[in-house]
Amino acid sequence: MALFQIHIPILDDIKANGLMPTLIAKTDETVTRLTAGLNVGDVRSVLRGDPPKRPNPRTKPHAEAFWMHMRPTYFHKRVMPLYPTFRLGWLSMYFLVIETITGLVLMLWYTPSPLVAFENMLDIMANVPFGLMMRDLHRLGAEFMVMVVLLHMLRTFITGSYKKPRQFTWFSGGVLLLLTLFLSFSGYLLPWDQLSLWAVTIGASMAEATPMIGREVNLLVRGGPDFGTNGLLRFYLLHVFALPLIAFIFVGVHYYKVIIHGHSLPPEDEPVGEDTARKVPMDRRSYFLPDVATKEIYWVAMWTALLILMVTVGNWHAPLEPHADNQVTPLHTTAPWYFLWLQGMLKLGDKVFWGVIAPGILVNLVFVMPYLEVGPSRRYIHRRVGLTIAAVSVVAFSALTYMGTPFYAVSSSADQEVVAALVPQTHPGPLRSTPFEQLPAGQYAAAQWKSAPTAGLREILELYEHELHKYGDELPDSEGMMIVEDWQVGLKKVTLRVLWNSGEDTFEQNVFLHQASGYGE
Amino acid sequence: MAWRTAIGTIAVVITSIVTAFWLINEPARMAAAEEGFEGRSIEAGAYIYDNNCTRCHGPKGEGLPGLAPGLNIPEMFDGTRLAEVGWAGSLHDFIYSTTSGGRPLPSAGTTYPLRMPTWSREFGGPLRMDQVRDLTNFMLNWGQAYEPGAAPKAPEVAVVPVDSVGTDLTTPELPPGDTTAGEELATALGCTACHTLTDVGPTWLSEADPNGEGIGARAAARIGASDYSGTAATAEQYLRESIVLPDAFVVDGYPPSTMVMNYGEQLDAQNVGDLIAYMMTLR
């Protein structure tokens, strides 16, 4: 007799009931465990759209499962259509997930050191299968996410969904907005190209404008007087660890508050001053299983298809400028678009007031607004003041954003602007995108663009002539020359020369073009 | 509700197909992208070369005699230069390491008067390592012209004349000189490298002279000085002697046998006449 016997229960079942019935029963049991309460029959009934049994087993995953416990058992039918939410909250979460996945994947091939970061980007884009797609998705997702989060905030304000009892939901959302902006900002630096370095330098120079402790704040943020090894590492750690950690925590808080108060209804559906979102009558319920779940999976499929189509067939690609150079700031360098409003404000006056104090006050006002704006009604007609303020803010944001671009107020001398229109310092531009074979060696005058030998030359020279006319006041009697020389096998040297005041004044700039460099594609 | 399932399925299928095509195309796309980045590296290198290296190595890498060796020469790419300096590694590493670290000592068999500075930040120079890499790629790209089948690129070098002026100070008689041609020749031959750009040789310019005299003014005085060891009788002859017989008289304080010795063979009478005419204008 053995000291212990091995008892395998499944064998008993097979002996008692036969193999197939046991397997079916085991499958049923497994599915019930995985779904926290729905057996195979229940799952099929969900998929068939049958009305649920009594008592409704479909509430069990929400009550007993970890992943499902925060998702509500049902939503009010009136919050399901495009209006009133435009599904922007959901979309924000979708992009957070996309960014996390693509970001994690990119971490495999990136090291945050100024010595190799740029080369890692080249590697990802040219030597890692799927690398370009992952990078483009990450960048596209980031751009979308900032826009979606801002629109979500705007929508929440317009529908008055921040009012009691949802003030803290708004507050936590404000935190998430700041986190989104800083996640995007910190990620911007990581490719370590000219755009990265200077756009983030412009933004981080705000830190130096902090009154009294500006120098110390700047040193903490950048790890040095300007961005280098320390700064890149700090921004990398912020971007991949600290900010995502805080973001996930606050997403939990924010979403929990949304569910616990019930998703706010369209303002016209509620009696003024009452919050009836928590009690959803039986006939107004849109159940998570199957309706909401199906819709969410559908939206995931559609948005993922859109993103992937944009970066493949749509040819949307994240830019990569030349290697970061802390000795040269490119002409027309700009901050990322969501910080242009700050740059615009800076052009209004003193950088401490307009760069630190005013934005600081504005941001704080946004955070505490629900505790100040305590009107009882969410209806649009009762909120004319608030809605006007929202409209004015949007217009002001747009105006300040435009003012933040370098095109508001000419930034350099006219001769340099003309040449920069042909060979910009922040992106490839028209000359570099012209096909190599369409630039035969020779001397060409912009005024004679019509008789240029190739279509590409005609386009470029016409643009050249157009720019010279645009600056006709500052460059009287001007003449534009473009000289193309064969410099090496596969390399051409293009000299752009602007003469004005009948040849008395000249400006010249060289650019080299290689046949394989592929800027046009 | 069912329509969402159907459209959702179509969306997923389309995404899968597009992704599959993308994946199939990846190796070709990556190869093209790699070439593209190499091309951009060459462009960046060309720009750096144009702004830093032409002063000594010439605008197209032809070198300046007496100042710096040519880089865009067949010997660089057929192994001759590597053998000359005794380099055991690859051409890429030779160019990269020389650019990074400069030449604190002259390389084997050369007598260049100036030392090449270091360029990489690792050794105190102004360029980042990626910039030195770009420069190296640019210089390696010259090699393409020397491969069989590529269009031959002859660098511009002073043409060896048929009729050498020789080392005699009076025969042949020099034709009237053109000062502009003389100035151009002085730059092309590299005279300016030692005589105006640096202080390797006695300066031609009055601004740099301790007595405020240019070479044209000093030439006459020299032949009358007590330590003059040459045979010139006039200022023009003195200048001619300095060019074709450099060691006949070496100015006090300068080492002998430093100047190029064979201008008498390299140049013709017109060249020398032009040079002397130009130098005489530098008072």
Added chain:
Amino acid sequence: MTAEAVGAAPPLSRREFLYYLWGASMALFMAEMGGALVWFSFPRFKEGEFGGIITVPIADIPAPDAEPKDIPEARIWVVNLGQGRLTDERQPEEYTVKAGIKAMYKICVHLGCLYKWVPTNDRFECPCHGSKFLTTGARIDGPANRNLDAFPFEFVDEQGNVLAKSGLMGSGKTEEGDAVEIPAGAVALCIDTGQRMQGAPNTEPGGGI
């Protein structure tokens, strides 16, 4: 969980079927993505670095029966087996030996240390646990359980044409990497460090199977 809930299963409705179809398409897409991510994650070896093809000029190859030559960047010992090595009495009989070049992997097949060449004893010896090998790669002592691993290689001429390449020798249990003589006109030896050929099993004391 009870038989009755499972027994009365209704037939497949169209809506249900569409869900399954959708689920299948999503599963396929996830599988495609998974595959792409795996491909994404694999390191890629460029020529000249370990894991890719490393080229050794013929001049660097030792003479027959001379000491093995260390090629550090390829992580190999190049051995040139001449008649002396073929008739070495320590060589276990089971294994086929041919004259020619072999590219032995420097890592000991026991637990990963780098074995050394010991001239006095005319053999490879591993300092970690004492495994000992001849230049043919055959193990003659120690806790290792197979002969040394080797890399496949090719001989190329000036134009890059392949003149000879290594394969396998022996058969069955004694199959392992091949030795190849240097062909006339060869200028370089190209070793593919991305493929490794395991040595034949060798567990008897003193060598053998």
